[in-house]
Amino acid sequence: MEEEQLERLLRGQERALGRAISLVEDRADGQRELMQQVHPYTGRAQVIGITGSPGAGKSSLVNRLVRVWRGAGEKVAVVAVDPTSPFSGGALLGDRIRMHDHDADQGVFIRSMGTRGSLGGLSEACQDTVRLLDAGGFDRIIIETVGVGQSELDIMKAADTVALVLYPSGGDIIQAFKAGIMEIADVFIINKADLPGVPQLRRELEDLLHLTNAPVTRRIVETISTDGTGAGEAVEALEAHHAAIRDSGEKEARRLRRLDADVRRRVMEQVEADIEPLLQEQLQQKQSGDPYDISEAVYRAYQARTSGRST
Amino acid sequence: MEEEQLERLLRGQERALGRAISLVEDRADGQRELMQQVHPYTGRAQVIGITGSPGAGKSSLVNRLVRVWRGAGEKVAVVAVDPTSPFSGGALLGDRIRMHDHDADQGVFIRSMGTRGSLGGLSEACQDTVRLLDAGGFDRIIIETVGVGQSELDIMKAADTVALVLYPSGGDIIQAFKAGIMEIADVFIINKADLPGVPQLRRELEDLLHLTNAPVTRRIVETISTDGTGAGEAVEALEAHHAAIRDSGEKEARRLRRLDADVRRRVMEQVEADIEPLLQEQLQQKQSGDPYDISEAVYRAYQARTSGRST
Numbered sequence: 001m002e003e004e005q006l007e008r009l010l011r012g013q014e015r016a017l018g019r020a021i022s023l024v025e026d027r028a029d030g031q032r033e034l035m036q037q038v039h040p041y042t043g044r045a046q047v048i049g050i051t052g053s054p055g056a057g058k059s060s061l062v063n064r065l066v067r068v069w070r071g072a073g074e075k076v077a078v079v080a081v082d083p084t085s086p087f088s089g090g091a092l093l094g095d096r097i098r099m100h101d102h103d104a105d106q107g108v109f110i111r112s113m114g115t116r117g118s119l120g121g122l123s124e125a126c127q128d129t130v131r132l133l134d135a136g137g138f139d140r141i142i143i144e145t146v147g148v149g150q151s152e153l154d155i156m157k158a159a160d161t162v163a164l165v166l167y168p169s170g171g172d173i174i175q176a177f178k179a180g181i182m183e184i185a186d187v188f189i190i191n192k193a194d195l196p197g198v199p200q201l202r203r204e205l206e207d208l209l210h211l212t213n214a215p216v217t218r219r220i221v222e223t224i225s226t227d228g229t230g231a232g233e234a235v236e237a238l239e240a241h242h243a244a245i246r247d248s249g250e251k252e253a254r255r256l257r258r259l260d261a262d263v264r265r266r267v268m269e270q271v272e273a274d275i276e277p278l279l280q281e282q283l284q285q286k287q288s289g290d291p292y293d294i295s296e297a298v299y300r301a302y303q304a305r306t307s308g309r310s311t
Numbered sequence: 312m313e314e315e316q317l318e319r320l321l322r323g324q325e326r327a328l329g330r331a332i333s334l335v336e337d338r339a340d341g342q343r344e345l346m347q348q349v350h351p352y353t354g355r356a357q358v359i360g361i362t363g364s365p366g367a368g369k370s371s372l373v374n375r376l377v378r379v380w381r382g383a384g385e386k387v388a389v390v391a392v393d394p395t396s397p398f399s400g401g402a403l404l405g406d407r408i409r410m411h412d413h414d415a416d417q418g419v420f421i422r423s424m425g426t427r428g429s430l431g432g433l434s435e436a437c438q439d440t441v442r443l444l445d446a447g448g449f450d451r452i453i454i455e456t457v458g459v460g461q462s463e464l465d466i467m468k469a470a471d472t473v474a475l476v477l478y479p480s481g482g483d484i485i486q487a488f489k490a491g492i493m494e495i496a497d498v499f500i501i502n503k504a505d506l507p508g509v510p511q512l513r514r515e516l517e518d519l520l521h522l523t524n525a526p527v528t529r530r531i532v533e534t535i536s537t538d539g540t541g542a543g544e545a546v547e548a549l550e551a552h553h554a555a556i557r558d559s560g561e562k563e564a565r566r567l568r569r570l571d572a573d574v575r576r577r578v579m580e581q582v583e584a585d586i587e588p589l590l591q592e593q594l595q596q597k598q599s600g601d602p603y604d605i606s607e608a609v610y611r612a613y614q615a616r617t618s619g620r621s622t
């Protein structure tokens with residue numbers, strides 16, 4: 001990316017950011033160079049993952065959080081991820097409504113992101129987008145997902161702080177538990193707290209948290225996103241978690257774990273591409289063979305090829 | 312495995328099979344040798360995956376199918392997979408009840424299988440178990456899962472024929488659609504067909520199947536597993552699918568795709584283990600680096616190491 005564009009991006013200018021995000025979404029030429037350029041400017045923002053069943057009221061809750069942070073003068077970005085939608089770019093209905101809410105506010109950036117080929121591709125594009133927004137000077141970057149499943153779990157790994165949004169009689173707690181979200185959530189937000197069933201949900205949650213041996217620091221807050229009740233407390237819980245992991249070194253440890261996973265994936269993708277022709281050759285030759293024998297043959301062929309090449 | 316044990320296994324003897332399955336579940340010594348020994352005896356059975364939301368009545372339906380096949384003199388095995396349970400070995404309540412149903416019937420083998428570390432581990436153990444049962448002479452091997460999610464999708468890939476069990480007003484159709492089960496299901500069984508809402512469910516299903524461009528051969532059958540209604544028709548649909556894919560060469564194509572995935576996974580696991588120390592070394596040196604640079608360094612180091620070793 002040329003100097004001038006990069007500077008605009010680093011100042012958080014909407015159009016420059018939008019273009020850069022499209023670039024990483026499309027895995028277009030220049031994407032890698034761009035990510036290398038912004039790398040030194042990343043690491044400052046709090047990345048917050050917000051997940052929960054459809055119907056939990058995540059979008060309006062996010063809206064409330066954005067207002068609280070904007071009121072405190074912070075810059076906020078929202079990346080709304082829908083692994084089941086093929087659409088990207090902020091054109092979704094929910095986003096247009098929300099955009100309207102924060103109209104003409106330069107301190108808010110909202111972008112929606114749909115499936116990009118594979119789930120791995122989406123998760124990667126999402127991570128890169130977060131890095132771009134981080135470099136763009138946003139203080140809080142919210143990744144919001146549509147549901148609680150395996151895909152969402154994968155996406156949540158890019159976050160410093162994960163909030164699970166539940167609601168009374170939603171019945172989504174078991175699903176979140178099954179998907180493994182329970183284990184990684186740091187803050188639990190009981191939304192629609194004006195509905196009956198809040199004490200039961202809270203109890204159920206506490207039982208489950210106990211079951212999974214959670215650190216006692218994980219907080220449960222109650223919100224009503226239709227009137228804004230509890231939004232301040234939710235923000236406080238999210239910020240407290242961020243402060244705690246920053247001070248304890250856990251934030252840095254998480255970053256290193258992400259770096260490990262990221263590097264590992266890239267190397268393995270490259271190796272798999274190298275191995276592909278050898279794999280096809282062996283499979284052709286040994287169609288009725290045992291998988292153990294064939295994989296050993298492929299592995300040996302790969303070792304031989306790599307060493308053969310450099311001599 | 313010693314000759315005598317292997318012969319017992321190939322005759323479908325329950326204790327020999329149980330032990331062999333425990334061996335592959337534990338990834339214990341001798342597992343690989345065992346799988347190589349049974350390999351020549353596999354490929355005969357029809358492997359049927361049965362999936363659907365909890366509450367769809369899968370277990371009692373499976374019971375009905377087993378009875379129909381037993382009545383026709385066929386040997387049937389059921390592997391009940393629960394990715395959310397840590398238990399294995401056929402000790403689950405539901406299985407004990409079912410076991411009782413087919414008590415002392417040497418032509419029926421039932422085994423439950425829980426999480427084995429990772430999902431990948433479970434899926435692999437499940438595939439090996441199916442191969443063992445196939446070698447043991449079972450004509451129909453049913454893999455039954457507890458729910459419809461990403462994990463179940465992965466497990467279903469071991470099947471020749473996938474049946475999705477739905478029930479009126481279950482609301483699980485959308486979840487199955489999201490998890491990608493809709494695309495891979497070959498037979499759709501509307502269970503509890505005595506409940507109201509069957510025509511609507513059938514219509515909804517037909518609409519969705521149309522949406523996903525399904526081949527018209529995919530059949531919808533209605534069953535009532537409490538009294539056995541439709542079990543014969545379901546068996547017929549499952550057998551018809553098997554005959555069709557065998558004749559068209561699709562069964563063999565699926566086997567080759569599975570072999571490809573299996574071999575690929577094994578090779579990649581081996582390579583990843585090789586790369587591990589190089590990865591750790593580079594990550595140590597370049598903690599604040601860009602993931603692209605680090606992954607390139609790891610890749611280059613791996614290439615250099617492999618070629619260095621053989622010279």
